[in-house]
Amino acid sequence: MTKHQSVKIINKNENQQISTSSAYFSDSLSPCGGDEVGVRPFLSLCCSNKDSSSSALPVICCSASPSLLPFFLVQRKCKNRQRRCSYYIKGLTYRVYCSSQVKLENGIDDESCELVNGVELILGEGADSVRAYLLKAVKNNNGNGILLLSDVYGFEDSSTRDFAYRVACNGYNVLVPDLFRGNPWVKDKPRDEYENWLSTQSPDRISKDISTSTKWMADEFVAAGITTKFAIIGFCFGGALLIKTLADDHDKYFGLGVCFYGTRMNPSLASNIQVPVLFVSGNEDPLCPVNTLIDMEKCISKGSRTVIFEGRGHGFAHRPKSPEEDSDAETAFVVMRNWLHEGLVVNAN
Numbered sequence: 097m098t099k100h101q102s103v104k105i106i107n108k109n110e111n112q113q114i115s116t117s118s119a120y121f122s123d124s125l126s127p128c129g130g131d132e133v134g135v136r137p138f139l140s141l142c143c144s145n146k147d148s149s150s151s152a153l154p155v156i157c158c159s160a161s162p163s164l165l166p167f168f169l170v171q172r173k174c175k176n177r178q179r180r181c182s183y184y185i186k187g188l189t190y191r192v193y194c195s196s197q198v199k200l201e202n203g204i205d206d207e208s209c210e211l212v213n214g215v216e217l218i219l220g221e222g223a224d225s226v227r228a229y230l231l232k233a234v235k236n237n238n239g240n241g242i243l244l245l246s247d248v249y250g251f252e253d254s255s256t257r258d259f260a261y262r263v264a265c266n267g268y269n270v271l272v273p274d275l276f277r278g279n280p281w282v283k284d285k286p287r288d289e290y291e292n293w294l295s296t297q298s299p300d301r302i303s304k305d306i307s308t309s310t311k312w313m314a315d316e317f318v319a320a321g322i323t324t325k326f327a328i329i330g331f332c333f334g335g336a337l338l339i340k341t342l343a344d345d346h347d348k349y350f351g352l353g354v355c356f357y358g359t360r361m362n363p364s365l366a367s368n369i370q371v372p373v374l375f376v377s378g379n380e381d382p383l384c385p386v387n388t389l390i391d392m393e394k395c396i397s398k399g400s401r402t403v404i405f406e407g408r409g410h411g412f413a414h415r416p417k418s419p420e421e422d423s424d425a426e427t428a429f430v431v432m433r434n435w436l437h438e439g440l441v442v443n444a445n
Contacts, residue, residue, distance in 0.1 A: 251272045
């Protein structure tokens with residue numbers, strides 16, 4: 097592989113350095129109040145207007161203003177030198193893992209507590225309606241919106257919502273739509289059934305649902321005075337959708353994108369993308385060839401970047417399967433965090 101000047105290759109010896117000071121990204125924003133780089137909690141939040149006929153999560157109609165949605169105080173209590181932490185939400189305790197980078201203290205660390213609003217929405221009406229999950233920072237909201245496109249496991253998958261929560265914890269309003277209309281790919285299904293399942297997911301319908309979600313963000317967030325600028329993040333299957341969405345973004349809703357190991361991407365669409373894209377992948381991912389990413393980055397230009405992690409395969413950034421992958425996942429998150437902060441907050445004007 098020929099190393100392009102904007103391609104950053106991260107190996108095992110570099111990741112601790114990159115996680116605290118990136119070579120080309122600003123590190124002026126710390127996640128979750130300053131020191132919680134490694135916290136990746138999934139919170140099934142509840143509220144008073146639960147619709148028991150649909151799901152365990154609250155459902156609020158699309159007319160509800162995000163600024164009026166309920167919020168929940170999340171507090172962290174960790175035991176010294178342990179990697180497990182407890183999050184207390186309205187009397188319920190959730191167990192999550194903490195990175196060794198997290199400052200662990202006895203008792204509740206009030207300075208690390210975050211106010212994060214989590215609620216399920218229904219966007220649109222009738223047959224065209226789309227379920228979505230909104231996570232909105234309350235304590236440190238920076239006024240920017242992010243559309244997160246999931247992998248094939250859908251918007252209810254815990255890894256996807258974990259990641260969305262962490263992004264929101266950094267001050268953003270994150271919308272995760274149900275791209276598969278309640279029929280995501282299931283991990284236990286035989287692999288040879290995948291193509292049949294995929295054939296049931298109409299590309300036109302998915303594009304329409306993404307458009308509905310994007311327009312809802314624009315209408316609701318701008319009307320509420322929350323944000324006028326959006327970013328888009330996509331994982332795997334969602335990475336390919338990100339490329340198509342940005343290429344078709346004639347109304348210029350999005351200011352930048354973050355593509356994690358996109359699969360089945362159409363490189364010919366890259367020339368139509370008018371905003372910078374950060375590509376993140378591993379050099380051992382057969383589903384996302386590095387050369388394809390480099391070619392697409394060159395075609396897009398406009399400050400785009402490619403960050404490759406040596407020895408990493410598919411899905412490592414949001415589905416780490418080992419302590420080593422978890423370390424690189426933390427580094428990838430910080431790289432993405434700095435990219436978003438630079439593009440949406442620092443360069444807001």
